[in-house]
Amino acid sequence: MKTTLFSKFSKRALLFVLSIAYAVTANAQGGGAAGIDAGASELTTYIDPIGNLILIIGAIVGLVGGVRVYIKWNSGDNDVQKSIMGWVGSCVFLMVVGTIVKAFFGV
Template sequence: MKKDIRKNLQRLTSFLLGLYCSISLLMAQNAAGIDQATSEINSYVDPVSNMIIAIGAVVGLIGGVRVYIKWQSGDQDTQKAIMGWFGACLFLILVGVVIRAFFS
């Protein structure tokens, strides 16, 4: 009876030791993978942020021209168009800035 208990205790101990070693190895591999992914994401942040800001500038210019055309033709909803285009332009510029601030 005592031999069985001792044998089961040795099996349990070896199993727990193997499990601990496996988990620590997996956690070390995950840390290296996370570091690699972080460095790759950080390499893309500046170009993507600059591209979004440039798109926001182009949208602002296009919106300005369209609002000017509406204003010259005498449309009544010029103010609504100004707010829509200005909101879109502001959103794109803020997204570019927030992405840069969040990931850098």
């Protein structure tokens, strides 16, 4: 069976019309912006507790680091300064991250 030029054209035209109709119905679903807004507000409710948790972990790391540095200092270790810098650096990092997370999301 031989296909004619008109038959090929009509198949392509039908495919084009169906794809346009599909795109129009896909865009007509609505609620996309409302869903994004709902997701953003849901995410904002989690940010404040996560920021507080990071700050609490930073405080605990600071306390543990202080105790470990004190023990090293009393035992007479030579690398007390290196240990202080490591613990203080990690504590400062966690405090800054907790604050930046809150500031980034505007909480």
